[in-house]
Amino acid sequence: MATVDLKDVKKVYPSGFEAVKGVSIAVPDKELCVLVGPSGCGKSTLLRMIAGLETISSGTVAIDGKIVNSTGPTERDIAMVFQNYALYPHMKVYDNMAYGLRNRGTPKDEIDSRVRATAKILELSALLDRRPRELSGGQRQRVAMGRAIVRNPRVFLFDEPLSNLDAKLRGQMRVEIKNLQRSLGVTSVYVTHDQLEAMTLADILVVMNAGLVEQMGAPLDVYERPASTFVASFIGAPPMNLLPLSQGPAGPALADGKTIEFAPANAVTLGFRPEDADVTFGAEAPSGALILPALVEAVEPVGAESFLHCAAGGSRIVVRVAGRATATVGNQLRVVAKAEKLHWFDQAGKRVG
Amino acid sequence: MVPPASSPRSGSVTPRVVFPNKVLPYLLVAPQLAITLVFFYWPAGQAFYQSMLRQDPFGLRTKFVWFANFRKVLADPAYLNSIKVTVVFSLATAIVAMCVALLLAVMAEKVVRGKGLYRTLLIWPYAVAPAIAGMLWLFLFNPSIGSLAYMLRSFGIAWDPLLNGTHAMILLVSAAAWKQISYNFLFFVAGLQAVPKALIEAAAMDGAGETKRFWTIIFPLLAPTTFFLLVVNTVYALFDTFGIVHAVTGGGPGKTTETLVYKVYNDGFVNLILGDSAAQSVILMVIVISLTAIQFRYVERKVHYG
Numbered sequence: 031m032a033t034v035d036l037k038d039v040k041k042v043y044p045s046g047f048e049a050v051k052g053v054s055i056a057v058p059d060k061e062l063c064v065l066v067g068p069s070g071c072g073k074s075t076l077l078r079m080i081a082g083l084e085t086i087s088s089g090t091v092a093i094d095g096k097i098v099n100s101t102g103p104t105e106r107d108i109a110m111v112f113q114n115y116a117l118y119p120h121m122k123v124y125d126n127m128a129y130g131l132r133n134r135g136t137p138k139d140e141i142d143s144r145v146r147a148t149a150k151i152l153e154l155s156a157l158l159d160r161r162p163r164e165l166s167g168g169q170r171q172r173v174a175m176g177r178a179i180v181r182n183p184r185v186f187l188f189d190e191p192l193s194n195l196d197a198k199l200r201g202q203m204r205v206e207i208k209n210l211q212r213s214l215g216v217t218s219v220y221v222t223h224d225q226l227e228a229m230t231l232a233d234i235l236v237v238m239n240a241g242l243v244e245q246m247g248a249p250l251d252v253y254e255r256p257a258s259t260f261v262a263s264f265i266g267a268p269p270m271n272l273l274p275l276s277q278g279p280a281g282p283a284l285a286d287g288k289t290i291e292f293a294p295a296n297a298v299t300l301g302f303r304p305e306d307a308d309v310t311f312g313a314e315a316p317s318g319a320l321i322l323p324a325l326v327e328a329v330e331p332v333g334a335e336s337f338l339h340c341a342a343g344g345s346r347i348v349v350r351v352a353g354r355a356t357a358t359v360g361n362q363l364r365v366v367a368k369a370e371k372l373h374w375f376d377q378a379g380k381r382v383g
Numbered sequence: 384m385v386p387p388a389s390s391p392r393s394g395s396v397t398p399r400v401v402f403p404n405k406v407l408p409y410l411l412v413a414p415q416l417a418i419t420l421v422f423f424y425w426p427a428g429q430a431f432y433q434s435m436l437r438q439d440p441f442g443l444r445t446k447f448v449w450f451a452n453f454r455k456v457l458a459d460p461a462y463l464n465s466i467k468v469t470v471v472f473s474l475a476t477a478i479v480a481m482c483v484a485l486l487l488a489v490m491a492e493k494v495v496r497g498k499g500l501y502r503t504l505l506i507w508p509y510a511v512a513p514a515i516a517g518m519l520w521l522f523l524f525n526p527s528i529g530s531l532a533y534m535l536r537s538f539g540i541a542w543d544p545l546l547n548g549t550h551a552m553i554l555l556v557s558a559a560a561w562k563q564i565s566y567n568f569l570f571f572v573a574g575l576q577a578v579p580k581a582l583i584e585a586a587a588m589d590g591a592g593e594t595k596r597f598w599t600i601i602f603p604l605l606a607p608t609t610f611f612l613l614v615v616n617t618v619y620a621l622f623d624t625f626g627i628v629h630a631v632t633g634g635g636p637g638k639t640t641e642t643l644v645y646k647v648y649n650d651g652f653v654n655l656i657l658g659d660s661a662a663q664s665v666i667l668m669v670i671v672i673s674l675t676a677i678q679f680r681y682v683e684r685k686v687h688y689g
Contacts, residue, residue, distance in 0.1 A: 081584075081588060082587075082588075083584050083587070083588075102587070103584070103587045103588045104587055104588070104590050104591070104592060106588075108588060109588060109589075110584075110585070110588050112581050112584075112585060113581075114579075114581060116579065116581035116582050116584070116585040118582060118585075118586075118600060119582075119604070120603045120604060120606075129586070129589050129591070129599070130588075130589035130590055133589055133590035133591045133595060134590050177585075177589070181589070
């Protein structure tokens, strides 16, 4: 039952390095906000400022409408799941989970019932007497979650909690975190560099780059209408194909000289997603579509789909085809993308239209 | 002719070296063995042999008496007193040296500016020779000329380590602990740095204040360091403080600060009762060996955190 509001938050280190350059984000009650971006984009610093582990250079952080800039992490009533779990190695699982409650003077029998109830939710009941070093990575992850949940805090913070797990476990925990967060209804901020995690978990997706917010919104909106070439290439796997345009004699043209008649005048980059293009061996050409002659350079069969890596329009592009690919390396074919599926970006990398 | 090189055991980090020659490895360890034999086993054997001898004061007649010296020494009230003095002195020195060092290390962690300088200055006393350290404290607390003794007197404390055994012990413990603090400080600083920052942050978010964090998270995680230092400090206080005792109190007043090591010296080289002195050194040797054994046993199944 809390909202988290960041207003023009900045972080400047004593060395003069500006890690966060003015970020404003509003996380409504019970929603999960994911901060995603490459390493060094300031997302973890921002999270640590919400937690109270880093001082705020300027701007305000408010929880439930109350500014907490000068409140220490101890008093903010926030729980955090750390990347390396940060479990207390000398305490049993039970004590790890009870620690926060004991510090707040919760009565003994209430601690016991809450720890056991939480352990049941997370299927940790059999492990309560173990120490962290006797647990697997996935189990440690659960204990870290349990330690956060048991306190029933106002806000959850997650700092890349799944990055130390193997791929299969990561997928499983992702679903569990989403379900838990939804059923507990606790406002959460989640930091990751994995765009898949970001897309699947987020109610609000915040894409960050170099200390600034590049784009913020519902995950699918961000996916369908990336605000910049950065977002376009960061969100989606494989990323969006981006082809540079230059001013030819008859309007904007691709690197190989092919003129794109329907390109907006100020567009310098053309983009389309791998799944928004079709390949054809024939000569039929739907009007108003981007048609690129392409040479297949590599084929990646994934199972349900295949990715064709092609040379086209003077660049390298990736096209997704369903199932088994009929094209093989060395084939000449044509890549067709509908005009409404094309994205245009201007000189500054911002979206056009 | 060349024996087949056995392949190193898979999984071991350092592969076993296989020498083609049978004699070479023994030659290579020979210098180390020779040093150990000449400087440790030989004198130890001599001491053991001497502990069973009894000599007249002029060294003219020597009698082999089996374990009579041990019986005599262990029944001697002065020796039992010396054991008591040693236990009190060693424990007090170890505890004071460790507590102060831990406090300084925790404080040094908080220093933002000039951390390196601060640490360097705190490590310096370790370079002072024991006898010099002893003299330093002796002068500071000398009842007639010591500046700190003067201050104590002006606070109404009748400070007199020359006549008061307790005062002498306090002075001795202070001097011995002061010298060991730097060493402990170094290890505690390293130990504190090894405590993951994330744990302290997690504890802070779990609602633990600074004092609570220290006692529930940091101190338990320092346990291996603390145990190691406890052993090292006890051994230091037991055997390495001869110089300080000699310089500060010389075992006095009376025999109130005569530690086991100092008594070995007193009986052997001052009173020239060589048999008793040798028996005492053998007893000391047994104590060292058992202390070391305890340490190694513990280190082997040392709590491995993380």
